[in-house]
Amino acid sequence: MALGPYASFIVTSYVVVAAVVLILILWIAIDYRRQKARLRELEASGAVRRSGRSAADIR
Template identity: 50%
Template sequence: MNLGPYANFILSAYGAAALIVIAMVAWVAIDHRRQARALAELEARGVTRRAEQRQGGTTSGAAS
């Protein structure tokens, strides 16, 4: 494959695009891990969401 005299520009354009795609994927993956860990931690501590709380009664003690 011959990219001609401007091979640098072509390769760096593709490289920049790849970097941005990788950055987006990494952002989504890291964010997912962080939120999943926070959710698991809260659930382990016995905190529940409003929807479940309503089923279990409205006492605030259920959430502590």
């Protein structure tokens, strides 16, 4: 595959985009775990949800 004189720009762009997407995926996964832990803490302290479901019901 010949990318011509712009090969370094094209490859660098793809690498940067892949890195940003991976960082966003990790950020979302970490935030998801934090939110689930916070919900467990709130439910353990007696807070109830308006929907009536517990954190164990959401998966």
